[in-house]
Amino acid sequence: MPNINGQRVVADLKQLADFGRYKTGVHRPTYSPVDVESRHWLAEKFREAGLDPVIDGVGNVIGRNPSARRHLLVGSHSETQPYGGWLDGALGVIYGLELARAFAADPGCAGLGIEVAAWADEEGHYQSFLGSHSFTDMLSEEQIDRVRGRDDGTPLREALQRAGFAGRPRERADPQRYVGYLEAHIEQGDTLDTSELRIGVVETIVGIWNYRVSVTGEQNHAGTTRMVRRKDAGVAMVRLASRIHDHFPEIAGPRTVWTIGRIVIEPNAPSVIPGHGEMQVQFRDADPQRLALFDRTLHELVADADRAGPCRVAIEAMARSEPRPMDSGFQAQIEAAAERHAPGMHMRLPSAAGHDAAVLSYRMPAGMMFIPSLGGISHHWSEDSKEEDIVLGARVFADAAERILRAA
Amino acid sequence: MPNINGQRVVADLKQLADFGRYKTGVHRPTYSPVDVESRHWLAEKFREAGLDPVIDGVGNVIGRNPSARRHLLVGSHSETQPYGGWLDGALGVIYGLELARAFAADPGCAGLGIEVAAWADEEGHYQSFLGSHSFTDMLSEEQIDRVRGRDDGTPLREALQRAGFAGRPRERADPQRYVGYLEAHIEQGDTLDTSELRIGVVETIVGIWNYRVSVTGEQNHAGTTRMVRRKDAGVAMVRLASRIHDHFPEIAGPRTVWTIGRIVIEPNAPSVIPGHGEMQVQFRDADPQRLALFDRTLHELVADADRAGPCRVAIEAMARSEPRPMDSGFQAQIEAAAERHAPGMHMRLPSAAGHDAAVLSYRMPAGMMFIPSLGGISHHWSEDSKEEDIVLGARVFADAAERILRAA
Numbered sequence: 023m024p025n026i027n028g029q030r031v032v033a034d035l036k037q038l039a040d041f042g043r044y045k046t047g048v049h050r051p052t053y054s055p056v057d058v059e060s061r062h063w064l065a066e067k068f069r070e071a072g073l074d075p076v077i078d079g080v081g082n083v084i085g086r087n088p089s090a091r092r093h094l095l096v097g098s099h100s101e102t103q104p105y106g107g108w109l110d111g112a113l114g115v116i117y118g119l120e121l122a123r124a125f126a127a128d129p130g131c132a133g134l135g136i137e138v139a140a141w142a143d144e145e146g147h148y149q150s151f152l153g154s155h156s157f158t159d160m161l162s163e164e165q166i167d168r169v170r171g172r173d174d175g176t177p178l179r180e181a182l183q184r185a186g187f188a189g190r191p192r193e194r195a196d197p198q199r200y201v202g203y204l205e206a207h208i209e210q211g212d213t214l215d216t217s218e219l220r221i222g223v224v225e226t227i228v229g230i231w232n233y234r235v236s237v238t239g240e241q242n243h244a245g246t247t248r249m250v251r252r253k254d255a256g257v258a259m260v261r262l263a264s265r266i267h268d269h270f271p272e273i274a275g276p277r278t279v280w281t282i283g284r285i286v287i288e289p290n291a292p293s294v295i296p297g298h299g300e301m302q303v304q305f306r307d308a309d310p311q312r313l314a315l316f317d318r319t320l321h322e323l324v325a326d327a328d329r330a331g332p333c334r335v336a337i338e339a340m341a342r343s344e345p346r347p348m349d350s351g352f353q354a355q356i357e358a359a360a361e362r363h364a365p366g367m368h369m370r371l372p373s374a375a376g377h378d379a380a381v382l383s384y385r386m387p388a389g390m391m392f393i394p395s396l397g398g399i400s401h402h403w404s405e406d407s408k409e410e411d412i413v414l415g416a417r418v419f420a421d422a423a424e425r426i427l428r429a430a
Numbered sequence: 431m432p433n434i435n436g437q438r439v440v441a442d443l444k445q446l447a448d449f450g451r452y453k454t455g456v457h458r459p460t461y462s463p464v465d466v467e468s469r470h471w472l473a474e475k476f477r478e479a480g481l482d483p484v485i486d487g488v489g490n491v492i493g494r495n496p497s498a499r500r501h502l503l504v505g506s507h508s509e510t511q512p513y514g515g516w517l518d519g520a521l522g523v524i525y526g527l528e529l530a531r532a533f534a535a536d537p538g539c540a541g542l543g544i545e546v547a548a549w550a551d552e553e554g555h556y557q558s559f560l561g562s563h564s565f566t567d568m569l570s571e572e573q574i575d576r577v578r579g580r581d582d583g584t585p586l587r588e589a590l591q592r593a594g595f596a597g598r599p600r601e602r603a604d605p606q607r608y609v610g611y612l613e614a615h616i617e618q619g620d621t622l623d624t625s626e627l628r629i630g631v632v633e634t635i636v637g638i639w640n641y642r643v644s645v646t647g648e649q650n651h652a653g654t655t656r657m658v659r660r661k662d663a664g665v666a667m668v669r670l671a672s673r674i675h676d677h678f679p680e681i682a683g684p685r686t687v688w689t690i691g692r693i694v695i696e697p698n699a700p701s702v703i704p705g706h707g708e709m710q711v712q713f714r715d716a717d718p719q720r721l722a723l724f725d726r727t728l729h730e731l732v733a734d735a736d737r738a739g740p741c742r743v744a745i746e747a748m749a750r751s752e753p754r755p756m757d758s759g760f761q762a763q764i765e766a767a768a769e770r771h772a773p774g775m776h777m778r779l780p781s782a783a784g785h786d787a788a789v790l791s792y793r794m795p796a797g798m799m800f801i802p803s804l805g806g807i808s809h810h811w812s813e814d815s816k817e818e819d820i821v822l823g824a825r826v827f828a829d830a831a832e833r834i835l836r837a838a
Contacts, residue, residue, distance in 0.1 A: 210651055210653070210654040211654030211655065211656070212654075230653070242808070243619070243783065243809050244687065244691055244712060245638070245714050245783040246782045246808055248619070248685070249687055254689070256690055256691070256693060257690070260671035260675070261675065263665075263668035264668050264669050267665050267668070267669065271657070279657055281701070282664055282668070283652055283695075283698070283700045283702050283703065283704060284698050284700050285664060285693060285695050287691075287693050290691070290693070291691055291692060292640060293638075293689070295689055295691065304652060304701065306653050374651075374653040374654045398650075398654065398655065400650070400654055401650075401651050401702065
């Protein structure tokens with residue numbers, strides 16, 4: 023198998039982390055100056071690895087292999103969450119780079135082409151999975167016109183202009199070209215860490231269903247409005263949120279998760295009865311039937327709350343991703359590679375986080391591999407993994423990629 | 431009794447509403463340019479009424495009567511809530527102005543001196559009751575140093591500088607000078623309106639107790655963190671808020687009100703488990719024992735929530751005003767005046783809103799009179815009262831003031 027240089031992998035990860043370093047993590051929002059610099063740096067690294075690099079119209083950095091007969095697309099995203107971790111996304115991109123170098127250097131791998139992608143904005147500073155959606159024909163020009171930055175409302179067009187990416191062609195997937203897509207990532211949860219296992223073979227990327235629930239009452243004076251006359255949107259919202267948290271455990275599977283991560287009431291002043299409220303409800307599961315059951319239950323709870331009054335309660339479905347099973351052949355190859363390099367130290371598990379691999383799976387066979395996250399910490403600058411797991415992961419990943427390319 | 435000019439009262443109210451007019455209401459935040467202009471206009475009107483006006487170091491406009499033997503202080507605040515009503519505060523100030531003119535013009539009232547106050551910032555753009563607290567020695571220079579605007583954080587010192595009030599002396603109450611303080615106000619609730627009564631005699635201004643409840647959990651990824659491992663501050667907060675709304679009705683009196691007007695969770699992002707939450711709980715009642723019972727119950731509910739885990743829940747008492755009974759003699763005089771001008775059309779009631787009269791009552795006998803609010807609407811630009819009630823209120827108020835001055 024191709025020879026992985028573990029020290030080079032770790033050194034490249036550390037160099038990439040210099041773009042926006044924050045404490046032991048990284049602050050590198052999509053299209054920020056450090057993100058743009060890092061994408062040019064990645065393109066140059068891809069070139070040094072013998073690939074033809076291009077940065078496309080949404081900032082995807084793609085390294086093409088000019089000579090191979092079979093191609094496996096390998097990558098992840100390269101921006102980070104705000105004050106996020108140094109490995110989230112970066113790990114999969116640098117693994118791709120290392121695989122490209124290792125395969126090119128190995129005469130036994132002649133004709134087996136690794137192509138590398140550093141997707142833009144998987145983390146959704148503008149829109150989640152923007153780069154992989156663009157690559158898979160799931161992003162229109164009209165959507166690009168409409169999207170704005172989630173923090174300061176900057177139009178995406180303006181951000182692309184400033185980044186220097188506006189006007190470039192957008193690269194599109196040619197499914198005929200690829201055997202498939204392979205992505206490595208930190209687990210972000212603590213399943214591997216607490217089980218003391220070292221490699222995770224992803225079976226499915228969970229579906230994530232999001233809703234906006236809005237409550238309309240009547241804003242009024244918190245002193246002079248008697249209790250019986252009130253239509254307090256805050257009361258209606260906390261009661262409904264409590265009922266959701268009471269009911270969901272009754273219908274949950276072993277790995278279902280649900281979150282009310284956003285709650286807003288208006289005018290949010292201590293002496294004013296809230297006239298309006300809004301919350302966002304999200305749930306995730308790998309089982310489509312479970313997701314449908316949660317959807318029905320949430321709609322029933324909202325309808326009950328609306329009927330009970332005195333506030334009006336409405337629900338609106340927002341972003342919804344379906345569970346995406348990973349290619350079963352790819353799973354078997356990753357598992358075989360893991361068993362060779364870390365016998366008995368691997369497991370199959372679903373991914374509870376969304377990943378570009380779910381998007382790519384609509385166009386080509388896709389697979390994912392996890393390495394352990396220390397304490398399951400994620401989306402925080404203190405996220406980390408053991409260096410020995412980073413190096414082992416690269417070996418298993420290269421072995422799996424070779425098996426997949428040879429089997430094609 | 432002194433002769434009230436109803437048309438002049440309405441005309442002055444309309445002219446004062448020109449400073450910051452918004453739809454049929456007024457937007458005149460404390461120390462905003464229109465608020466400063468309106469205070470200079472009021473000072474000039476006080477001068478025309480034969481008073482010696484002064485605008486003091488916090489913007490209180492006080493008109494002194496240079497010749498009378500007995501003095502009754504009459505007034506209210508002159509700034510408005512954001513996009514608030516045209517009568518809230520303004521009514522009591524213009525009544526005071528009209529009384530000063532009417533008493534001065536009536537030879538039978540020689541020696542009975544009406545002095546008028548337009549207090550600053552009762553509405554709390556910087557700090558609730560700032561002007562009346564300053565006048566009654568309940569505001570230190572250190573507090574003035576610390577206070578900032580509630581919306582944009584402007585230091586109070588800077589706002590006073592810009593308004594042109596910095597460096598002026600602050601006027602202080604001389605209790606020996608006054609028979610007492612009398613304030614007229616719109617009811618802000620719907621008790622008079624729904625009872626089809628025209629004058630309210632305030633018995634007590636309710637106590638208002640405020641608390642900040644904070645919840646500390648653990649911020650984490652909304653996908654990869656399993657439910658059993660979560661410490662979701664949002665869940666803990668909505669459950670506690672629901673329990674508060676369940677328990678308070680069991681211990682409430684007929685006029686107790688409670689409000690959770692402010693709820694904030696952090697980081698308030700759809701895919702992040704909230705790590706921290708905060709809410710403000712407020713309750714109001716005229717009965718000190720009822721307030722103490724609410725206080726104990728709230729502390730017990732918070733302690734229960736903290737014990738239940740997995741989040742830590744803490745409570746901190748914030749601003750607390752005690753119920754303030756109005757002077758019983760003043761109540762009798764207002765009632766007698768109401769019975770003369772609107773026989774059978776008046777009632778005694780508590781004030782569920784705070785007023786400067788509660789602050790003044792710590793230094794001198796104080797009384798309050800209400801006129802009806804249409805539909806009980808308050809703190810909104812659509813607040814209004816019938817013109818005939820405005821005019822009748824001025825007559826009753828003047829009669830009550832004369833009775834109080836003569837009885838002294």
